[in-house]
Amino acid sequence: QVQLVESGGGLVQAGGSLRLSCAASGRTFSSYAMGWFRQAPGKEREFVAAINWRGEMTYYADSVKGRFTISRDNAKNTGNLQMNSLKPEDTGVYYCAAQASRWPPTVRNDYRHWGQGTQVTVSS
Numbered sequence: 001q002v003q004l005v006e007s008g009g010g011l012v013q014a015g016g017s018l019r020l021s022c023a024a025s026g027r028t029f030s031s032y033a034m035g036w037f038r039q040a041p042g043k044e045r046e047f048v049a050a051i052n053w054r055g056e057m058t059y060y061a062d063s064v065k066g067r068f069t070i071s072r073d074n075a076k077n078t079g080n081l082q083m084n085s086l087k088p089e090d091t092g093v094y095y096c097a098a099q100a101s102r103w104p105p106t107v108r109n110d111y112r113h114w115g116q117g118t119q120v121t122v123s124s
Contacts (some may be wrong), residue, residue: 002026002113004096005048009034009118016086018120022096026113030074033100035111036081038120040092047106048094049081059104064090088120 008020020036035050049070050059058070069082079096097111105111 002029002098004113006094006096006098006115006118009094009120009123011123012086014086014088014122014124016085016122017067017082017084019038020029020081020083020094020096020118020120022081022098022115023028024077024079024096024098026077029077029098032098033105034072034079034096034098034102035100035105036070036079037095037097038092039095039117040089043092045108047096050100050105051079052103055108059106061106082118086120088122088124091120091122094120 003025005023033052036048037045038048039045047061051070055072067085067105072079095117096115099112100110
């Protein structure tokens, strides 16, 4: 069983940066792709970024490409999402997801485990 805990969310002005972290417990975390999703109020949860198990392949939603960078450290069982040039439309709850079953894992059903989320608010 994998448990995921996100951290690093907060309030930031447009143009600013935040770095989200996902701490994982469980031995299978490092063997599968992981990803990040976000959910804005009143909207569906949407894919943001994914990284394969070795950290050599990444995949991004078009809306964040060039601004966000996903990474992972399997030795520490952690994943990260560096978010730069933030926009108000990036506001939402950000979720870490693990144990993806395919590549690229861009839909919710691709993942077996989810964190509780961390709030990111970008003010204009």
